[in-house]
Amino acid sequence: MSSLYKEKSIRIHALVHAILQFLESKRGRFHGIDLVLKKMQTIDLSLHTVIDSKPCDTRHASILAEAIENITAPHLRGIANCLKQARHDLIWREDNAQFYTPQSDVGDGYRNCNLHSLLVGPDACGFNAKDFSLGLFMLGPRTLYRDHAHHAPELYVNLSPRSGWRLSTEVWEDYNAGSVIWNAPDTPHATRSYNDPFLSIFVWLENIDSICRVVPFPDWAEIENDLSRNVL
Numbered sequence: 635m636s637s638l639y640k641e642k643s644i645r646i647h648a649l650v651h652a653i654l655q656f657l658e659s660k661r662g663r664f665h666g667i668d669l670v671l672k673k674m675q676t677i678d679l680s681l682h683t684v685i686d687s688k689p690c691d692t693r694h695a696s697i698l699a700e701a702i703e704n705i706t707a708p709h710l711r712g713i714a715n716c717l718k719q720a721r722h723d724l725i726w727r728e729d730n731a732q733f734y735t736p737q738s739d740v741g742d743g744y745r746n747c748n749l750h751s752l753l754v755g756p757d758a759c760g761f762n763a764k765d766f767s768l769g770l771f772m773l774g775p776r777t778l779y780r781d782h783a784h785h786a787p788e789l790y791v792n793l794s795p796r797s798g799w800r801l802s803t804e805v806w807e808d809y810n811a812g813s814v815i816w817n818a819p820d821t822p823h824a825t826r827s828y829n830d831p832f833l834s835i836f837v838w839l840e841n842i843d844s845i846c847r848v849v850p851f852p853d854w855a856e857i858e859n860d861l862s863r864n865v866l
């Protein structure tokens with residue numbers, strides 16, 4: 635085992651276990667978190683199983699750095715510190731609507747600045763797992779991630795101080811750092827970032843190969859316009 639791989643493995647292992655520790659601290663309080671913890675118990679997350687993957691940086695590196703710097707909530711300090719250490723060990727990828735049905739209108743805002751890194755799952759840079767995904771997800775500032783739905787049940791833990799969510803209603807609500815979002819299968823949801831980038835942990839519990847579909851809402855253009863003018 636090379637010393638580089640060993641050092642990298644230690645940092646990725648620490649990051650995943652910091653996330654696990656946060657989820658453990660919420661055990662019994664969120665049904666979705668209990669389901670995630672149950673699934674993660676079946677996955678080997680020991681140090682020697684960290685995948686020897688080649689890191690991949692991103693064109694959004696400065697926005698990502700800002701998003702990580704903005705994780706200041708005391709109860710997220712463990713995750714923030716580990717993420718600062720492991721950031722350059724990870725594979726960062728963009729979604730070019732490849733998870734969507736063809737011709738899906740995901741919008742330019744999302745296309746211009748979305749980013750994720752898969753820590754646990756098939757093709758992850760941390761740990762291998764079948765039909766389960768856990769990773770980090772980022773949106774650039776003033777971005778609407780349009781309403782969409784998928785068969786996979788989904789959990790988010792918001793790391794950023796403020797993000798907007800529309801969860802199977804017409805009403806937008808702001809959530810703070812450490813808040814938990816649960817999207818049941820096929821339930822529409824949308825996210826928006828404000829003046830700062832948005833960073834979160836995401837989990838797809840099962841049916842991870844299911845395709846996403848956008849759920850049209852008449853106010854997308856208006857919201858995107860308001861976000862671009864920074865009036866929200």
Ligand SMILES: [Fe+2]
Nearest residue numbers: 784788817823
């Ligand atoms: Fe989703």
